[in-house]
Amino acid sequence: MWGMRNRRDFLRIAGVTTAGGSAALLAACGDDDEGQAGGRGTDTESDRSDAAVLNAALDLEHLAVAAYTAGAGLLRGEARELGGQLLAHEREHVAGLTRAISDLGGAPNETKAAEEYARMFAGLRDQEDVLRFALDLSNTAVAAYIAALPRLASPSLRQTAVAIMSSEAQHISVLLGLLGEPQVPEAFVTGGEA
Amino acid sequence: MRHRATRRDALALGLGLAALLRAPRALAQPEEDDNAAVLAGAIALEQRAVAAYDAAGFRAGELFRDQSQEHADELIAALEELDGTPPPPPAPTDVGGVADLIELETRAVATYYDAQRTLQDARLLQTAAGIMANHAQHLVVLRQAIGENPSPDAFVTGGVVE
Numbered sequence: 001m002w003g004m005r006n007r008r009d010f011l012r013i014a015g016v017t018t019a020g021g022s023a024a025l026l027a028a029c030g031d032d033d034e035g036q037a038g039g040r041g042t043d044t045e046s047d048r049s050d051a052a053v054l055n056a057a058l059d060l061e062h063l064a065v066a067a068y069t070a071g072a073g074l075l076r077g078e079a080r081e082l083g084g085q086l087l088a089h090e091r092e093h094v095a096g097l098t099r100a101i102s103d104l105g106g107a108p109n110e111t112k113a114a115e116e117y118a119r120m121f122a123g124l125r126d127q128e129d130v131l132r133f134a135l136d137l138s139n140t141a142v143a144a145y146i147a148a149l150p151r152l153a154s155p156s157l158r159q160t161a162v163a164i165m166s167s168e169a170q171h172i173s174v175l176l177g178l179l180g181e182p183q184v185p186e187a188f189v190t191g192g193e194a
Numbered sequence: 195m196r197h198r199a200t201r202r203d204a205l206a207l208g209l210g211l212a213a214l215l216r217a218p219r220a221l222a223q224p225e226e227d228d229n230a231a232v233l234a235g236a237i238a239l240e241q242r243a244v245a246a247y248d249a250a251g252f253r254a255g256e257l258f259r260d261q262s263q264e265h266a267d268e269l270i271a272a273l274e275e276l277d278g279t280p281p282p283p284p285a286p287t288d289v290g291g292v293a294d295l296i297e298l299e300t301r302a303v304a305t306y307y308d309a310q311r312t313l314q315d316a317r318l319l320q321t322a323a324g325i326m327a328n329h330a331q332h333l334v335v336l337r338q339a340i341g342e343n344p345s346p347d348a349f350v351t352g353g354v355v356e
Contacts, residue, residue, distance in 0.1 A: 146323055146324065149310070150316030165323060167345070169331050170344070183335055187261035188268075
């Protein structure tokens, strides 16, 4: 399994370990820690803050697209079929977040160069490596969206975020099933397993 | 077969949540009342899920029942912190099979999706999201049990279309 240091090393390289991903989202929102959703600052300030939060999430989604693309050749049978579907979802997440950031007047982050991602995926040797890497990415994404929710001023953007987060939670169950593990291990899905 | 829930479904369940969500913000109750109303509706739905899984005899039903009970317990504690009164547990329910469970889980997802628009408290927003994601995962297992696509949508809303 993995045939490399460990999965966290790769996520760390990407700057998206669970804590790091969440921290990046929080940093994107400044020091506001009042614990209340919405009602912060002017519309322009709120839009700018929301765009920063969504851009941090967009980075994760770009990484997920790159990971599923890089790993596709190692998947077989049902895993290949479902992997293709999850990749399509990740692309839709990228498109949705890109559109939302643009609507806020922000500049959506671009995907990284292929060679930057390739360095992260060099240790993927077989199907299980790919599934476990994807599992960690989805857990990281769930944790990041959980952290982001109270920071988003716009109720409709909170809904967008939670709709993507629930999609990532479904990916977790699909991937756990492919790995032969319990598919719904926790009553409260926080991404903390990553 | 697809199971699409709408806010109208939630209203039909007697949750009162849909009416709350449609209310103009200018007429909305104070923040704590909004939070309490959402929690009361969600508790009723979780209790309904517990009763449904008790009756269903589905393979993973015991786990999903226990998880729904965990949700209800957490939400009841949160509601009581707001001095609210939890709804009484529902009467035993007749569940026709996995398709009915899918419909119930889809309604749960839609309820928590809508709640993101109404809840004002940061901790409650995150709790609701964690529960919503768990119900979304239940849907994966239920769909696989009847040979459906386990994760058909990139944006999981419970069928709510804004």
